[in-house]
Amino acid sequence: xxxxxxxxxxxxxxxxxxxxxxxxxxxxxxxxxxxxxxxxxxxxxxxxxxxxxxxxxxxxxxxxxxxxxxxxxxxxxxxxxxxxxxxxxxxxxxxxxxxxxxxxxxxxxxxxxxxxxxxxxxxxxxxxxxxxxxxxxxxxxxxxxxxxxxxxxxxxxxxxxxxxxxxxxxxxxxxxxxxxxxxxxxxxxxxxxxxxxxxxxxxxxxxxxxxxxxxxxxxxxxxxxxxxxxxxxxxxxxxxxxxxxxxxxxxxxxxxxxxxxxxxx
Numbered sequence: 001x002x003x004x005x006x007x008x009x010x011x012x013x014x015x016x017x018x019x020x021x022x023x024x025x026x027x028x029x030x031x032x033x034x035x036x037x038x039x040x041x042x043x044x045x046x047x048x049x050x051x052x053x054x055x056x057x058x059x060x061x062x063x064x065x066x067x068x069x070x071x072x073x074x075x076x077x078x079x080x081x082x083x084x085x086x087x088x089x090x091x092x093x094x095x096x097x098x099x100x101x102x103x104x105x106x107x108x109x110x111x112x113x114x115x116x117x118x119x120x121x122x123x124x125x126x127x128x129x130x131x132x133x134x135x136x137x138x139x140x141x142x143x144x145x146x147x148x149x150x151x152x153x154x155x156x157x158x159x160x161x162x163x164x165x166x167x168x169x170x171x172x173x174x175x176x177x178x179x180x181x182x183x184x185x186x187x188x189x190x191x192x193x194x195x196x197x198x199x200x201x202x203x204x205x206x207x208x209x210x211x212x213x214x215x216x217x218x219x220x221x222x223x224x225x226x227x228x229x230x231x232x233x234x235x236x237x238x239x240x241x242x243x244x245x246x247x248x249x250x251x252x253x254x255x256x257x258x259x260x261x262x263x264x265x
Contacts (some may be wrong), residue, residue, distance in 0.1 A: 011245055018241035025234025032227035043135065043217035045069065050153070057114060057121055064130045064195045074121055074200055075149045076112040082189070084167060084175045085128075086111040089162050092127050092212045105129040106182040107158055108141060108209060109180055109197070115147050121194040122148055122182065124158045127208030138174055142207040152200040157182065 049069045055062060057074035086107040108125045131137040160179050186193045203211055 007212070009247070011241075014241055014244065018237050020040065021237030022234045025230045025232075027263065029227045029234065030229035032223045034232060036223035036227070039217050039220050039223070040145060043215055046153075047083050048218055054151070055154075056114060057198075061119075061152075062194070062196075064154075064156060068156065068195060070135040071151070071201075072154050072168060073149060073151045074112065074140045074198065075147055076114045077145070078123075079111045079113060079120075080143050080145075082111050083174075084177055084180060084185075086158060086161075086180055087130070087135075087176050087178055089127060089159075091129070092214055094163055097147075102127065105177075106138070107160060110143070111185075111191070114197075118192060119194065120189075122180075122185070122190045122197045123152065124155075124197055125207070126208055128213040146258055148195060149199065150200055151202055152198040154196050155199055156196055158197055158199065187227055213219050 007134060009245040013156055015109045046069050050071060052070060055067055055070050055072040057072055058076075062072075071124070086109060088104055091103045091105060106128050108128060110123055110125055111120045112123050113119075125141075131139070158180050180197075182193065182195070182197065183192070199213065200211060
């Protein structure tokens, strides 16, 4: 009896199940490796852009393509009454340590009126802890009422979290939202806005906000670990199919041998 035709023809259900497990494991493993490669690429690209000269939002209007992931400075005045608190954001990574994803809080998004222009730029001022007993009780944050200079890095958006449905933006105060809609804010306020947000990078403002932002490569090791687990699952599926098939084949071969011996007698 040829072993390989036996595996394929007499164990069709087991073979199909093994192929499914192998396909899922290999596919998910490759996806995790691709995610790690994407983060490494983003990290390298961001490091290169951070070495470029600082852009000035007061002297020129910049497009997202020109300014994305570049350092930028802007002088203007915060519009405190129009602030938005983005909920369910993990605490940024601490310097020299690991991120504290178990502590949830807010990103404080605040519009800044650019000095000398009739234009708004939204600033992600940083992270603040959430009051677990009262969601609407916001932490105290110091906001200067005079024009200030803000420095940071340009991004298309402040990051998104999973949201059930897409409701209308709340106009109640304080405004607590799950995600930030840059175009929606421009339409609702009738503002001329910069087509990006500025993530503030200063750490010495003493305003009560945390800005130890995690690098884009955060989680790469986790992707490699997940990839190993998925590939291991695929290997286990193959080995289970192979070993169980060998046992069944040997048992079948033994039964045929015993039947042959008895017929000769």
